[in-house]
Amino acid sequence: MKTLRHIMAPGKKRIAHVFMLGAVISSVFIYFFPLWKITLYAPQYPQGIRMYIWIHKITGDDAYTLQNINILNHYVGMKDIDPHAVPELHYFPYALAGIIFLGIMAWLMKKRWMYLAWAFVYALLSVMAIYDFYRWEYDYGHHLDPKAPIKVPGMAYQPPLIGVKHLLNFTAISLPEWAAGFMLVSIILGFAAFICCRSTSVKEQINHHDLLPADSSQASVLLHH
Amino acid sequence: MKPIIFSRPMTQVIPMLAGIIAMAGLLLASCQARRSSEAGAINAQEAAQRVYVAPGKYDEFYAFMSGGYSGQVSVYGLPSGRLFKIIPVFSQNPENGYGYSEETKPLLMTSYGFIPWDDAHHPELSQTNGVPDGRWLFINANNTPRVARIDLKTFETVETIEIPNSAGNHSSPFVTENTEYVVAGTRFSVPTPQQDVPIDSYKKNFKGVLSFIKVEPSGDMDLAFQVIMPGFDYDLAHAGKGKSKDWVFFTCYNSEEAHTLLEVNASQKDKDFVAAINWKKAEAYIQQGKYHQMPGTYYDNRFDTSTQTARSFVHKGVKVLIPAECPGLVYLIPAPKSPHGVDVDPSGNYIVANGKLNADLSVFSFDKMQQAIQQKQFDGEVNGIPVLKFDATLAGIVKSGGLGPLHTEFDDKGNAYTTFFISSEVVKWKLGTWQVEDRQPTFYSPGHLMIPGGDSRKPWGKYLVALNKITKDRYLPTGPELCQSAQLFDISGDKMKLLLDFPTVGEPHYAQAIPASILMPQSDKIYSLANNRNPYVTKTEKEARVVRNGRRIDVYMTEIRSHFVPDNIEGIHLGDTVYFHLTNLEQDWDAAHGFAVEGNRDNAELLLMPGQTKTLKWVPQRVGVFPFYCTDFCSALHQEMQGYIRVSAPAEQVALSWSTGKE
Ligand SMILES: [Cu+2]
Numbered sequence: 001m002k003t004l005r006h007i008m009a010p011g012k013k014r015i016a017h018v019f020m021l022g023a024v025i026s027s028v029f030i031y032f033f034p035l036w037k038i039t040l041y042a043p044q045y046p047q048g049i050r051m052y053i054w055i056h057k058i059t060g061d062d063a064y065t066l067q068n069i070n071i072l073n074h075y076v077g078m079k080d081i082d083p084h085a086v087p088e089l090h091y092f093p094y095a096l097a098g099i100i101f102l103g104i105m106a107w108l109m110k111k112r113w114m115y116l117a118w119a120f121v122y123a124l125l126s127v128m129a130i131y132d133f134y135r136w137e138y139d140y141g142h143h144l145d146p147k148a149p150i151k152v153p154g155m156a157y158q159p160p161l162i163g164v165k166h167l168l169n170f171t172a173i174s175l176p177e178w179a180a181g182f183m184l185v186s187i188i189l190g191f192a193a194f195i196c197c198r199s200t201s202v203k204e205q206i207n208h209h210d211l212l213p214a215d216s217s218q219a220s221v222l223l224h225h
Numbered sequence: 226m227k228p229i230i231f232s233r234p235m236t237q238v239i240p241m242l243a244g245i246i247a248m249a250g251l252l253l254a255s256c257q258a259r260r261s262s263e264a265g266a267i268n269a270q271e272a273a274q275r276v277y278v279a280p281g282k283y284d285e286f287y288a289f290m291s292g293g294y295s296g297q298v299s300v301y302g303l304p305s306g307r308l309f310k311i312i313p314v315f316s317q318n319p320e321n322g323y324g325y326s327e328e329t330k331p332l333l334m335t336s337y338g339f340i341p342w343d344d345a346h347h348p349e350l351s352q353t354n355g356v357p358d359g360r361w362l363f364i365n366a367n368n369t370p371r372v373a374r375i376d377l378k379t380f381e382t383v384e385t386i387e388i389p390n391s392a393g394n395h396s397s398p399f400v401t402e403n404t405e406y407v408v409a410g411t412r413f414s415v416p417t418p419q420q421d422v423p424i425d426s427y428k429k430n431f432k433g434v435l436s437f438i439k440v441e442p443s444g445d446m447d448l449a450f451q452v453i454m455p456g457f458d459y460d461l462a463h464a465g466k467g468k469s470k471d472w473v474f475f476t477c478y479n480s481e482e483a484h485t486l487l488e489v490n491a492s493q494k495d496k497d498f499v500a501a502i503n504w505k506k507a508e509a510y511i512q513q514g515k516y517h518q519m520p521g522t523y524y525d526n527r528f529d530t531s532t533q534t535a536r537s538f539v540h541k542g543v544k545v546l547i548p549a550e551c552p553g554l555v556y557l558i559p560a561p562k563s564p565h566g567v568d569v570d571p572s573g574n575y576i577v578a579n580g581k582l583n584a585d586l587s588v589f590s591f592d593k594m595q596q597a598i599q600q601k602q603f604d605g606e607v608n609g610i611p612v613l614k615f616d617a618t619l620a621g622i623v624k625s626g627g628l629g630p631l632h633t634e635f636d637d638k639g640n641a642y643t644t645f646f647i648s649s650e651v652v653k654w655k656l657g658t659w660q661v662e663d664r665q666p667t668f669y670s671p672g673h674l675m676i677p678g679g680d681s682r683k684p685w686g687k688y689l690v691a692l693n694k695i696t697k698d699r700y701l702p703t704g705p706e707l708c709q710s711a712q713l714f715d716i717s718g719d720k721m722k723l724l725l726d727f728p729t730v731g732e733p734h735y736a737q738a739i740p741a742s743i744l745m746p747q748s749d750k751i752y753s754l755a756n757n758r759n760p761y762v763t764k765t766e767k768e769a770r771v772v773r774n775g776r777r778i779d780v781y782m783t784e785i786r787s788h789f790v791p792d793n794i795e796g797i798h799l800g801d802t803v804y805f806h807l808t809n810l811e812q813d814w815d816a817a818h819g820f821a822v823e824g825n826r827d828n829a830e831l832l833l834m835p836g837q838t839k840t841l842k843w844v845p846q847r848v849g850v851f852p853f854y855c856t857d858f859c860s861a862l863h864q865e866m867q868g869y870i871r872v873s874a875p876a877e878q879v880a881l882s883w884s885t886g887k888e
Contacts, residue, residue, distance in 0.1 A: 063755075063812075064751070064812030064813065067812055067813075068811075068812065068813040068816075071785060071786050071811070071813070071816075075860075075861065075862070149861075149862055149865075150861070
């Protein structure tokens with residue numbers, strides 16, 4: 001351990017810098033992959049129907065999946081899922097762009113507190129976005145047309161946030177997709193950038209005092225802090 | 226009294242004993258024969274395991290069988306023998322409105338007018354390099370000569386082309402190696418061009434016309450040219466492959482040119498012919514302008530997948546070649562009495578012609594035929610067509626001991642399999658040695674047989690299907706008419722093994738099969754609504770409407786689970802003609818809807834696949850309010866998928882109106 005820390009020590013600040021860059025790049029990937037996937041299985045849909053939620057759109061297995069899900073949902077009085085009617089899909093891409101911008105700023109300025117603040121805000125926004133997703137699911141599942149042809153007393157059709165749920169003839173499976181993973185990686189890397197730097201400044205001093213003779217590169221690290 | 230036998234002189238006893246010994250020998254031999262055939266059979270449990278396709282599992286092959294006089298093609302799975310679909314081709318089909326809907330009616334148009342029935346005999350898969358490629362299936366209409374093309378992405382008929390100057394389009398529609406041409410040979414010779422002449426002027430006036438239909442890369446067919454042949458009956462055909470790919474072979478009977486009581490009068494000569502036509506030469510002669518223009522009106526009906534509508538194109542005149550003017554175009558090979566099937570082996574060298582009134586099979590060699598042509602080994606000529614010497618072209622004779630050989634197909638191990646109609650069996654023999662390897666009885670009287678790819682360069686020689694003509698005692702009786710039937714054999718081993726009997730639609734004449742792995746991935750699941758260019762499409766419920774144009778009413782109506790838009794229509798008057806233009810808005814696989822309206826005197830229903838538009842013509846007969854409804858159980862609320870159309874007397878002042886969901 002000591003040896004490893006020893007080897008890494010000269011570049012810790014630089015590693016934090018790399019972590020932060022990784023966090024930013026990872027966030028850029030979010031645009032190119034779905035965040036969440038809801039799969040519906042029914043006896044009539046043995047291959048399942050898949051709906052993908054992206055940062056800026058909702059898609060399905062093919063161009064017609066949403067129409068097909070809406071046709072099925074109308075029997076129980078659920079509203080049509082219309083991506084155009086979801087304002088979040090319009091401003092989330094900008095919010096993400098803002099976060100990426102701030103991430104770049106933090107990366108350029110190389111300030112520990114900025115790494116922390118960025119990761120913290122990012123994590124907070126992510127949790128809020130997941131909560132927002134939950135609210136939409138709740139709304140779709142609970143606010144049913146009173147004239148719906150199929151009414152089951154006490155039944156709501158909210159899909160699970162994560163996991164499996166049986167809704168009448170459907171088994172709904174909801175799971176995060178790649179973009180959610182990139183978001184998580186971004187946040188972890190943000191925090192890592194902060195922690196990494198901290199370990200450099202605090203622990204290396206201890207190491208230095210207790211065990212190691214100062215060398216030139218360590219000295220330079222110490223000087224920076 | 227002493228037994229008589231001892232009172233007779235020994236001279237009489239000896240031949241008698243010899244007779245008894247011979248009888249015993251025959252009995253023994255037949256016992257052995259039976260035992261050997263039992264050795265080829267397998268027990269019921271093993272057979273069941275071989276053909277059993279577990280629930281939810283897929284068959285290994287798609288088999289397409291002609292529906293014979295049903296005018297249709299039926300699609301089966303092999304080895305299970307399960308029926309998947311009936312594709313209407315030359316017959317109206319009330320089940321899905323084929324030939325009833327305005328979009329599909331043109332597919333049944335001919336120069337005689339609308340003909341809603343035919344007799345369909347030979348399905349033929351398109352080929353690339355002599356191997357079935359899964360693009361299209363062709364099939365002939367025998368009665369009113371036509372050739373149809375079925376698209377194997379949708380399993381729907383997309384083109385029918387009429388063949389002028391032809392009658393009994395039986396030696397059809399066999400394809401050349403790369404589907405350059407589909408042939409359509411006439412079974413009956415007729416006055417050419419048609420005219421009013423005494424029937425007994427047959428020899429003078431009657432001709433047999435062989436047609437070559439060009440197939441474009443898009444699949445569109447065009448009648449390229451015809452060859453005017455002597456007035457024989459042209460029975461079957463097959464194109465060459467590999468080295469013989471430029472040739473098409475036709476069997477002919479009635480070289481006697483009889484016109485009455487053919488069963489006697491056309492069975493007089495010991496040999497008839499195989500006509501070998503070099504289509505590459507024919508192409509060259511056409512290009513050189515060595516053709517004659519002959520009258521002949523014919524329809525080419527094409528189904529445009531983007532408009533989902535068929536249109537008829539009427540053509541007049543056809544290019545014809547006269548063999549006497551075109552050296553090297555046609556040769557006649559003498560073949561044993563009344564040959565039926567003519568089949569080319571996977572190498573393209575051997576041409577098997579089966580004399581159906583004969584016991585033996587004559588196999589000709591393409592190489593020898595070429596040699597005979599070069600060395601001018603001719604045996605006279607007919608109408609200027611050289612007749613090649615029988616011995617000079619013969620590769621071998623299969624001495625079978627069966628009776629009535631009809632058709633031959635091939636496996637991938639150098640074996641050939643021939644049906645024997647009269648002795649009711651399939652005989653396996655080896656190419657080259659001409660020795661019989663195995664024989665199995667069929668039940669009963671097989672016509673064609675089919676091995677997947679068995680008439681191509683690459684047979685998938687695992688199964689053989691015998692298409693039988695008689696089924697006495699094999700199934701539960703159903704009155705005087707018994708079911709039609711096919712039998713599946715396992716041909717993967719040395720001996721053929723009967724695996725399965727299964728009933729079929731119509732009288733299946735011929736069949737083709739292709740591995741499911743080729744067709745399954747390319748099968749369409751829906752018709753794209755976005756690409757639907759039918760002029761009467763209604764793409765959204767908002768666009769649904771009713772339009773009056775004089776006495777014509779156009780109803781632009783949509784269907785989606787589980788309602789019509791509009792579902793209440795008023796303001797129709799007696800004397801109006803209503804066109805229901807239905808569009809199925811669904812874009813989900815297998816989400817079909819139907820449409821039927823009460824009192825529809827001239828029509829059937831419509832069955833619409835997702836994204837399809839179809840039009841049903843309805844002439845109201847009475848005043849009143851008539852229901853219409855979805856005929857395909859589409860959803861939990863299918864029974865609620867209904868509507869009303871009100872028909873008023875002409876004098877009534879009822880304004881045109883329509884709605885859905887207005888209480
Ligand atoms: Cu329906």
